[in-house]
Amino acid sequence: MANLQPVRGTHDLLPEDMRRHRAVIERARDTAALYGFAEMATPVFEFTEVFARTLGETSDVVTKEMYTFADKGGDSLTLRPEGTAGIARAVISNGLSQALPVKAFYNGPMFRHERPQKGRQRQFHQFGVELIGVPTPQADIEVLACARAILAAIGLAGRVTLEINTLGDTESRANYRTALVDYLSGHVDALSEDSRQRLERNPLRILDSKDPGDRQVVADAPALADHLTPAAADFFAAVRQGLEALDIPYEINPRLVRGLDYYGHTAFEFTTDALGAQGTVLAGGRYDGLIETMGGPSIPGVGWAAGVERLAMLIEDVPAAPRPLVLVPLGEAADKVALTLAETLRRAGHVVEQGYSGNLKKRLNRANRQNARAALILGDDELARGEATLRDLDSGEQTPLPLADPLPALAAYRPADR
RNA sequence: GCGGGUAUAGCUCAGUCGGUUAGAGCGCCUGGUUGUGGUCCAGGAGGUCGUCGGUUCGAAUCCGUCUACUCGCCCCA
Structure with a gap:
């Protein structure tokens, strides 16, 4: 190496x-x-x-x-x-x-x-x-x-x-091979060096040669179709x-x-x-x-x-990567909620990503780069109300999401439904 | 196995006649904004100029070498 x-x-x-x-x-x-x-x-x-x-x-x-x-x-x-x-x-x-x-x-x-x-x-x-x-x-x-x-x-x-x-x-090929070799043997001088070797080993391949000289010779060669x-x-x-x-x-x-x-x-x-x-x-x-x-x-x-x-x-129509939902927990308490929320959403068929570190700005920036569909912001304010903030990253619109029953409001964000 | 082309930042590429601190765009990081992405502004990090050798006062630049990549030949999907 x-x-x-x-x-x-x-x-x-x-x-x-x-x-x-x-x-x-x-x-x-x-x-x-x-x-x-x-x-x-x-x-x-x-x-x-x-x-x-x-x-x-x-x-x-x-x-x-x-x-x-x-x-x-x-x-x-x-x-x-x-x-x-x-x-x-x-x-x-x-x-x-x-x-x-x-x-x-x-x-x-x-x-x-x-x-x-x-x-x-x-x-x-x-x-x-x-x-x-x-x-x-x-x-x-x-x-x-x-x-x-x-x-x-x-x-x-x-x-x-x-x-x-x-x-x-097999019989057709044997007949043809004989006829082809007979013909080509009379034109050995015009064949490329490669083809001269092929004449003994695999004469049929000469038909496929790209060498201009070979092609001229091949043009008048007997046709396989006539020996079937x-x-x-x-x-x-x-x-x-x-x-x-x-x-x-x-x-x-x-x-x-x-x-x-x-x-x-x-x-x-x-x-x-x-x-x-x-x-x-x-x-x-x-x-x-x-x-x-x-x-x-x-x-x-x-x-x-x-x-x-x-x-x-x-290929031209390459399928795009799925657009994830990104969890944005802010603080230790939120991390714990995010851990279980992520799993709940994934079991329901959502593609879920989480920023692993950084402040809100950094995490949203990263979510954007992942082409995320929406962010679920979990801060102290939200947690106190038993909610998350659902931010639609296409529209910028934000709505509260009840943590006790998050799935109905997220139904439209499941990959199959987009 | 044979022939041509190329090699400079993570990516795409400039770099004059050989001249001293090697550049741009994109991307990345930080700040402008202590809880709000994309747009914008400011700043920053990042380079043995593929390798080894030669010519020269001086080489990214010229020459040779090796390596890699690339296109073609043979052949094949």
Whole structure:
């Protein structure tokens, strides 16, 4: 701890940041529940194998972005870089394959050792949804509709674009891969250095390259759409029809290829141009082979994850902090009355704050800074009469409040009634 | 992992050609008001000028270094 800076790429969520963060999560949570998803949580770290095997040994996330460390017993553990692998592991561990489908949503911190920049941190939060055990396009459609509804609830319906693509089934991808590699091999000289390496490891990713030279080559490359098996083509058509039936606008992006190896069939991203280079706000797809790859039964799945910080940056109607009632006791006798009065009011649902010290002026000043709705002044004069002075801080109006029965007069100041 | 930019008060930022006591606004504290907030007035606190080193009679200012932050690339939420 050379200084008191947080670790690079990590951030504190101060109360104001936290309200934005909470607003995103709460709306996502409420909406996901409407679609029949139930919240679950898995540990923030797993055996390294859980991620290494499923995400793809050659993927960037696995090769250079994982926080991996040795446990005292010598096991290799990794801070989760994403949520799906952990959920899939939990499905196997808990035998949930006996109770399909599993419809789960989750929220929590993820960790990737990347160079931080706008909208990208080393510890960040994802909200995600998984629908496991349904092989038909209904699942893809439901999961996309849920995503759309959540973004709408956050107020972003008009500010994001849905891009979708199909990666086809295993057979389609194998056919296409051969055709693509054949074509690209004839243009190796024109490819960027990165893409030359990708040609062997993961040629589909070249489709997504931003390198101008690559793009020229890719422009004339064979299309995945032309290599789909009839079953894969039908599947994608059904997904699109479902989106149209639900009036969910989308664009087909034939170059959309996800970075994790477990995806097949449907792949999608909701993007925005409001976040600089990090335009993706929510992304996912179908992962029919994932659970089997981990050593579980062959169970299909589809899901997505959203970046909570990215959504929090975009949200506009952030709920305000509740406006408290502030108690202002003046003197020792009043302190005692305030102690019990505060508790009485809180039990009745009021948000109650108390100045801890200072004279009347100082306390009112502080109450004002807390955006208090009203102050209850307890001085010797009031106490002698069995009253408090209720000062409405918006109007400045003052009225006596009977201490024996304070609740009726305060009813209008309860948070729910304002 | 690679490239660009930035670093002066709690925050946002000025700071001339290198010149001696480093400034503003906001915020904070005190007083004007011994029991009345917001507005106003007066005053006050708060700075190793990111680090280490160099050039110079003299460095916030010029050069190098390291660190941090930031934007972009790769990649991704």
